[in-house]
Amino acid sequence: MSTPGPSPSSDGRPHDDRGPMLVSVSWGLTALASAFLGLRLYCKFNIRRGLWWDDRILIAAWCTIVATAAITTVLVNDFKYGRHDWDVEIYDPVRFMVVIYSRATITITAIVWTKTAFALTLLRLTTGMTKAFVWFIIISMNIAMGFAAMVPWIQCKPLAKGWIMSLPGTCWAPRVGSKIWIATGGWFSSHSLAIGHG
16 A cells, blocks of 8 residues: 655645654664674674774764764754755754754765775785775775865855855855765765775
8 A cells, every 4th residue: 555645735835744754764774883883892802802993983983973863863853854945944044054064074974984994994804906905995085085074164265154144255156065075976986886896
């Protein structure tokens, strides 16, 4: 039996709310990541092996994943995030934009750190040119994605103009940031495939 779509209200527009589902999925995936990390650390300590750099970076990545889920919850609870544009309640535009920018930066950081942790694990299993290639991927991927993570904070001068448009200053054209994210996303994806099939 198919699930009926959102029924339009008297103004002819749908007003369905995907916020609760967004929060549930975010925390559900965080729980899975927590279980994986917990099992990994348990096995490490159980066989009396110390933590290496891949473990430490994975722990840092887990912290960013938790932070992303927490910020998503704030957006849903405080700004009705997950609803249509006309139902989002931006009562404090400055706080909203700062939270959105923070979420973008932390999410990108979480993604690249998890892949970096895996690449560092591969360093212990490779030699010669393969090891050098893995190092190239680690360095170039972190530079590219680090730049992408900083886009929200460097696209306007002064910084505050990013959320207070009335301030004097300049910002990049609206599509510049999106193009940078698309380009770095493609770069990251190609590196992910290289690591996964190397």
